[in-house]
Amino acid sequence: MGHRDADSIVAALLELGQLGVKGPAAAAWLRAVARIAARTSKPDLVWSGPEVPGLYARDTRRVYEELLGSAERSIWASTYAFFDGPKAFDVLARRMESRPSLRVTLLLNIQRKRGDATASEQLVRRFADRFWKTDWPGSSHPSVFYDPRALDPEGPGGGKGRCRRR
Numbered sequence: 001m002g003h004r005d006a007d008s009i010v011a012a013l014l015e016l017g018q019l020g021v022k023g024p025a026a027a028a029w030l031r032a033v034a035r036i037a038a039r040t041s042k043p044d045l046v047w048s049g050p051e052v053p054g055l056y057a058r059d060t061r062r063v064y065e066e067l068l069g070s071a072e073r074s075i076w077a078s079t080y081a082f083f084d085g086p087k088a089f090d091v092l093a094r095r096m097e098s099r100p101s102l103r104v105t106l107l108l109n110i111q112r113k114r115g116d117a118t119a120s121e122q123l124v125r126r127f128a129d130r131f132w133k134t135d136w137p138g139s140s141h142p143s144v145f146y147d148p149r150a151l152d153p154e155g156p157g158g159g160k161g162r163c164r165r166r
Contacts (some may be wrong), residue, residue: 012026012030013026013030016029019159019163021065033054036071036080042076046149057149062102064091065091065125067129068091069091069094069095070094071095071099071102071136072099072101072102073101073102073103073106074103074104075092075103075104075142076105076107077104077105077106077107077161078106078107078108079106079107079108080107080108080109082108082133082135082142085131085134085135085136085137086134086135086137088135089135089138092104092138092142093137093138093140094138096140097138097139098140100140103143104142104143105142105143105144105145106142106143106144106145107145107146107147108144108145108146109146109147109150110123110124110127110150110151111150111151112150112151112152114157115155117155120152121149123151124146124151127146128144
């Protein structure tokens, strides 16, 4: 235990004492919080971008596959772009098949090409049809969301978007 941890425990005990919780009751409370904290998983983040000289970086694909392949309860994944959907989503789809209780949410980008006057609903339908037919390799489906502001021909808008499967 580090100095900061000890200071935090002392501060918690003092605060509990001021609230009238003393001795064994305070210790039991702190043990309960420690047990809960030990069982609570912390999120793991994978960030990709340009390599920076002098900074160690792991291969994003390898980290991505390790995290997805070991997920137990939930995954939130966001990407601006993906290529070769079946390969990109294979590990995730297989993990969903092996862990039916795994909750997966994908935040994907749907873009309107410059000058494209197609109705937003049609662009979303086209993206969803392609995603579920050619990009998503599994029979279990994640929840998929997008930001509809990317489809607003006049610029940033608002609201929520969900990419539904038929």
